Each structure stands twice: as C-alpha cells, then as structure tokens.
Amino acid sequence: MEKNFESLTPKNDIDISTYEEALSFALAEKTITNIALTGPYGAGKSSVIESYKMKHPEKGFMNISLTHFEGNEVTGTNILEGKIINQLLHQIDYNKIPQTIFKIKNNTKKSTLWKYTILILVFICSALLVVKFKNWTRYLNGSFTNKNSGKLVMNLVKFLSSEQFNLIVLCIFTGSIVFFMYSIIKFQINKQFLKKITIKGNEIEIFQDQNESYFDKFMNDVIYLFTSSGKNVVIFEDLDRFNNPTIYERLYEINLLVNKRLAVNKKKNQIKFIYLIGRL
Template identity: 40%
Template sequence: MAESVTCCRKIKHYKLILKVTWKFFLRKIKVKKKDSYDNVHNFQTLTPASDVDLSIYEDALNYAFSEAKIRNIAVSGPYSAGKSSVIETYKIRYPERKFIHLSLATFDSTNDKEKNISNLVLEGKIINQLIHQISADDIPKTLFKVKKDISKYSVIRWAIGCSFCFILFLQLFFSLEWKYFVLGLNDSWYKSFFELFTGNGWYLINGFILFSAASYSLYRLIRAQKTQNIIKKINLHGSEIEIFNDSSDSYFDCYLNEVIYLFKKSKADAVIFEDIDRFDKTSIFERLKEINTLLNNHLGIINKKPIRFFYLLRDDSFYI
C-alpha cells in the first residue's frame, strides 16, 4: 500500500514537471511568432541606410580625415539624394572614429517660418543637441544645466553629514548648558560616556571638525560658481546686476569658451550638421567655421587631433 502511494506521488510529480515544461515551450513559441514578421506589403523605413555603396565617397572621406588642414567638409546634393546614408554607412565601416550627429530638421509646411528663425535660435538648438550627446560626467564645468541622476546614497551621506555638523554646532554654541545637563544625569554608563564630550579637548576637536566642514562647503560653493555660474543675479542696495542680461546676444558670443569646451569634451573625430541649410541662414555656417578654427587651434596647442565639421547641404545652399 505504501509503495502504491509513493508511486502515485511520483506520477503526479512527473505530470507537474511536464505541464510546466510544456507551458514554457508554448510561451517561447509565442514570443518567436510575435518577434518575427513577414513584410508582405514590402514596408520600408525612411531612415538613412547603413549599407549603401560608398565607392568614390569612401576615398573622399578618407582623404578628408588624412589631411590635417581639412577641417570643414561639405557633403552636398539634392534632398533625399542619400547624403545621410553615405555618412551612416561610413560610420559603420569605420567604428573607430567617433561621430556626433546634430540634426535641425524642421517639418513646418511654410518655408517663410523657417527663414524667419534667427541665428540665436539655431545656435541654441545646436548647443542643446550637443550637450545631450555628451555624458554629464565628462562636462562638470559647463554652465549649461544637464540633468543627472543623483545617487540616493550620496543624498544620505550629505544628510547625515549636515545633521552631524548641526549637532556639533549646537553643542559648541550651548556648551555650558550641555555640560550642566550631563553633570545632572544619574551615575550610569551613559553619563560617563557623555562626559567625554564635555572637556576642553573635545571642544577643540569639535571646532576643528566644524571648521573643516565649513571650509569644504565654501570650496564646493566657489567651485560651483566658477564652473556652473549658479549665482546669476546680485542685488546691492536695490540695484540688481545680472550676468548676460542681454538676451539678443549670440550664444556663440556669450558662451564661446563654453561651446569650445563642449566640443573638446565630446572627444569626437567629426561633428555632422544636417538640415541647417533648410533655414537659409548662411551666416550660421560662418559662425560654425569660426568655432571650428578656434577649437582646433586650442586642440593643436595641447597636441590633440583636430575635430572636423561635416555639413550635409543641398547643392544650391550658397548660390547668390
């Protein structure tokens, strides 16, 4: 009888294993069917292709990278001619070269609105796209605010540190009251423990800890002000001073060092500018060429390789 019960239990156990295995197998089949898709209607993506025939374009781009004096390259052609596909294929073929792609595509149906966009807006768009393609850890000194995740452990450490310093400050400020409080306690082990923090030696240590904490906090504040300009307005006797208060100034003029800093920290071999010609603002190319010259002059001083700017343009972008 006991052997029969044991046999039934084994059979039930094997059935359960088979049932779980079968469900897992069916789930895998469903996932595969869901992932697979038969493109019956021959749908095609409108994104740039990454497997086009480069032919002579590959030699031209390699030549541009081999000549140190070539730093501004225009890739011209009609819209939808495949300029972006050439670049994308080249990027796949040469993964050791780092590219940053800045696209200012507009989908407005009226060309007048595109042409009315000022250089200030275009410069802001370029900077905005640039800072979001660089890790925030690589640009700690930038004035532009970059969203960065803060570790909860870092917040906890700062909270504990501030609370500890606040308690030390209260103890030092109310040292006499603290001493009387400890002396008034009943004789016990914790009274003996608290008496260690009532002597002159402890107050010297307390003062040194608070001085070190204040000095470190002041250092962090000065560093943040110098690198990130966190204080933008100063009010003196009713007179307000604001840094860069003229909103009509060019971003590239106001933040020239910042823009060069961002491009330098990008560690890119080339920066691709796409669709800027749609706005018919040829002066923006003059500004970018100026930025490129200043940037590479600085890189040359510190013996770094130059950064090349590629402009994807239509053929008649600079026709008069």
C-alpha cells in the same frame, strides 16, 4: 501581386568603397577641419555617413540634425544656432560640462541628497557642541553620575565631556566649514549664481572678466561645449533647407576657435565638422 516596401531611413550597411577612402583622408588630414558631403536629395548621403560610422566607431561621431525642425527658408541664424546648441547639450554627459551657462534639467540622485542632508546635520550638531560644550558636559555629568550607571557608560561620559572630544568636534566643525566654502566657491565658478556685489554704492563683479561682452561669453560657452563633448567628428544635417549661408560661416568660425582652443590646451585631437548638403 507582390508588394515591395522600402524604408526611407538612412542605412548603415551600404557599400561605401567609393567614399570611404576620401572620408578617411579628410578626417586624418590635420589641415582639413570642415568637410562637405554634397549630392541631390535622396542620393544617400546620410546612409554613406551612417555606414562609415558603423565601420569606424573609434572616431567618435555626434549628429546634429534639423530634419524635424519645421523652419523655412528665412529662418534666422539665431534660431538655427539655438537648435544646434540644444541638440549639442542633450548629447553631452552633463557631468562633463559643469561650467556651462546653458541650463539642463537633471534629476538629483538620492545618494547626493542624503549625503548633503547628513553633512548639514553634522555641521549643525558640531556647531552646537562647540558653542555649548560647557552646557553639554554639565548635562552629561548631571545625568550619568549615579551609582547605577555602568562602568562602560561612565567611561563614555568621561570621554564625551573631555577636552579631547571637544577638540575632535572642533575639527569636524572646521572641516564642515571648509567643505561648504569649497562647495559654494565651486558652484559660483561653475554656475556664477552671484554676478556682482555692491559695496558702498560700487558694483564689483565676482569671478568675471569685466571687459568680456555678452557675445564673447556666449561664444566661449559654445566652444567649451564642443571641446568638452569628447567627440572628434560632428555631423550637421539639413542645414541647407533654410537657405542661410551665414550659419555655415558661424560654424566655420566656431570650428576654427574650437581647434585653436584644443591646440592651446595641448590636446592632440581635433574636432572635424561634416556638413551634409543637398544643394548649394
């Protein structure tokens, strides 16, 4: 007896002629930024989207799926938001989102470690030479003044104890200070490791808007993630399993703010949200 088995995972090669025109219209229409694809469970909504993605890779898709999240119908909005942000973070190149407050563990490149190690050594050596340059010249002149020292060595000693070399070292030292100040300020702006300082009992916030609430900071960062993602279409799957209409309201709000931010920044693209819904 012949047995036929069929995979239940979404396919990317089905006939989508019925849906392709409608999806293309919705994705091209500027007034439409939230799209719902509905149908009973197992009707093939995911296969339609996967096949459309295969035919239109230029549109830039990203999937947020809660298929494997074992929640229930009373799962809170905050938990769902956290799951969405977690998936969003891990689909964006971390180099594109240096200012995010959300932390991602990422291995530091060996080349970066070597670069900073060498720069620190250059800074320390140049600092010592600037402070102890007289001692340096005294040591050189005392160590290499005998007649056995070759002409090349003597010329090198002469240069290393000259005011010209002192000026070069001073420039290197100054450049190192400027570089480290730039790195610290950049790190502070991106990561805000210093939230506030206290001067004579008065707290002063650093590089922050004092009127900004925690919710605003959180929302701003989510918007920053979406606008920095480099994607034009975000697909949300299996949100309907949790019977939580509030999550759709929140995503609608985020989509509205994301596209307003893109418009303010004079970006030509929009970000569309597609929701695969099995039941309403």
